[in-house]
Amino acid sequence: MFVSFIICERLFLFKPKFYIWRINMALQLGRCLLRYHRTKANMTQERLADRLQNELGLTVSSTMISQYENNHRPMSPLVMRGICIILGCSEADLYEWPH
Template identity: 45%
Template sequence: MALRIGRCLLPRLLKKAKLTQVELAIRVGMSESTISQYAHNARVMSLLSAKLIAKELKVPIDDLYEWLEAE
């Protein structure tokens, strides 16, 4: 089974963690613009970025995106 990345679930995870994009950016050492691009599906996270964000949000890395079956 092949998978592809769906939409970013960062907005939902931030709401659950009661954090803003700005707060997350500061905590993980990324720009606010980069976090915004991830949250709005304008850019896909690198593996390192995803790991840093998942660790900060205390979620499995797989929870950052929807995962869809590729056709």
């Protein structure tokens, strides 16, 4: 997992020339790679939605899958796990994780 570092302030210790930096880590979700894995599995959005419903009981519309693929909505952990089961990939494979 990669994190982005943002320098937010410096804190002085006993002598002004010695200081440490306080760093906030901002974890960001990158680009969704669902379309890549879905097309690699030779599956349409409609077929993926049908398999999620029929095999796992998850109601996800093809419109929602399109929203995931275009980064308009993040996937919930449950939907992400279901998609991984159907497509045979891991959760970490579904998003780019920026440095």
